[in-house]
Amino acid sequence: MFSKTFPILILTLAFGFSAFAQVSNVTDFGGVPLRTKSQTQRFSGNPYATEGMVKGFIISTNNKQSEHFIKYNVLDDKLEYMKGTDMYEVSSPTINGFIMEVKNPKNNITERLLYKNGIRGIDGVPVEGFFEVLYEGKHRFLHKTFMKLKPATATYGGMQPEIGLESEERYYLLLPNGEFKAVKYNNNSILKTLGNNPTHKAFVKENKINMKNKLELQKFMKYLDEQSTGK
Numbered sequence: 001m002f003s004k005t006f007p008i009l010i011l012t013l014a015f016g017f018s019a020f021a022q023v024s025n026v027t028d029f030g031g032v033p034l035r036t037k038s039q040t041q042r043f044s045g046n047p048y049a050t051e052g053m054v055k056g057f058i059i060s061t062n063n064k065q066s067e068h069f070i071k072y073n074v075l076d077d078k079l080e081y082m083k084g085t086d087m088y089e090v091s092s093p094t095i096n097g098f099i100m101e102v103k104n105p106k107n108n109i110t111e112r113l114l115y116k117n118g119i120r121g122i123d124g125v126p127v128e129g130f131f132e133v134l135y136e137g138k139h140r141f142l143h144k145t146f147m148k149l150k151p152a153t154a155t156y157g158g159m160q161p162e163i164g165l166e167s168e169e170r171y172y173l174l175l176p177n178g179e180f181k182a183v184k185y186n187n188n189s190i191l192k193t194l195g196n197n198p199t200h201k202a203f204v205k206e207n208k209i210n211m212k213n214k215l216e217l218q219k220f221m222k223y224l225d226e227q228s229t230g231k
Contacts, residue, residue, distance in 0.1 A: 029058060029060045029061070029066075029090060029091065029094040029095045031081065031083065031088035031089060031090045031091060032088060032089055032091065033086060033087070033088055033089075034080055034086075034087040034088055034089045044162040044163065044164045044165065045164060045165035045166075046165070047073055047074060047075035047076070047147065047165060048071050048072060048073055048074060049071070049072040049074050049100070049102075049145070050071055050072070050100065050102060052071065053069040053070060053071045053082065054069070054070065054071065054100050054101055054102055055067070055069060055070075055101045056068060056069070056070040056081075056098055056099055056100045056101060057098060057099040058070065058079070058081060058090060058095055058098045059095060059096045059097045059098060059099070059116075060094070060095055060096065061094060061095060061096055063096060065099070068081040068082055068083070069081065069082040070082075070098060070100060072098070072100065072115065072130065074145050074147045074167070075147045075148075075149075075165065077128075077129050077130060078090070078092065079092070079095070079098055079130070092117055092128035092130075093128060095117070096116060096117070096118065097114065097115050097116035097117055097130065097133075098115050098130075099112050099113065099114050099115070100112070100113045100115070101113075113132055114132065114133045114136075115130040115131065115132050115133065116130065116131060116133050117129060117130050117131070119131055119142070121178070121180050122144075122172060122180055124146070125144065129144075131143065131144050131172075132144070134171075134214060134217060134218070135217060135218050135221040135222075137221060137222065137225040138176045138224075138225040138228050138229070139173065139174065139175060139176060139221050139224050139225055139228075140173070140174035141171070141172070141173055141174075141217060141221055142171065142172045142173075142174065143169065143170070143171050143172075143185075144169075144170050144171075144172070145167050145168070145169055145170075146167065146168045146169075146170060147165055147166070147167040147168075148165070148166060148167075149163055149164065149165060150163070150164030150165065150166050151164070169185075170182065171183050171184065171185045173190065173193060173194075176228050181193045185211065185212055185217075186211060186212055187204060187209065187210065187211050190211055190220075191204065194224075199227075200220075200224075203220070203223055204220065207219065207220075
């Protein structure tokens with residue numbers, strides 16, 4: 001039998017004796033080896049949220065975070081991660097979500113994107129499906145990319161037909177009473193969904209809030225939370 005330290009040794013060799021590799025071996029959420037189905041399907045688009053694997057953290061059901069190289073398969077709505085030199089697909093019911101560190105091409109700044117599952121009440125999304133959480137408090141603001149296959153296009157030379165992909169971005173505002181509202185990611189839609197409250201409009205105008213900016217959206221959501229608690 002191998003000793004308990006053997007997996008850590010393999011990871012250390014694979015990632016150059018880095019602390020990252022040692023941390024990434026600490027898991028309590030399991031996972032199954034990934035079958036390389038991508039080798040049998042030709043896509044004309046990218047089914048993943050990123051071009052390749054990125055540094056990230058998987059959040060277990062007891063809210064422990066373990067560091068891994070990960071990528072999110074948007075088409076299948078599943079998370080894939082490296083364990084040693086192998087790829088695994090995480091078992092969704094055993095985790096609460098994950099964090100991806102992704103560089104924003106507009107400003108070259110690395111952002112931490114939080115995704116969570118276990119969200120009920122949105123049509124077309126099972127409880128194990130993942131949402132990007134743009135704000136989380138008494139109010140929640142969620143983003144979901146819906147991706148589906150398009151009819152395959154013909155190719156030449158006897159190659160396997162390519163399968164096209166198309167995606168749709170949707171946003172949801174979760175109110176303190178548990179009600180979900182589908183919204184667009186802009187001031188007019190969000191304010192209208194909230195009833196075009198004059199106080200809300202005044203706050204947006206005075207603070208020059210542009211809710212297409214994530215930080216400014218979060219500022220407005222925090223304001224809503226404070227209003228709902230009477231502060």
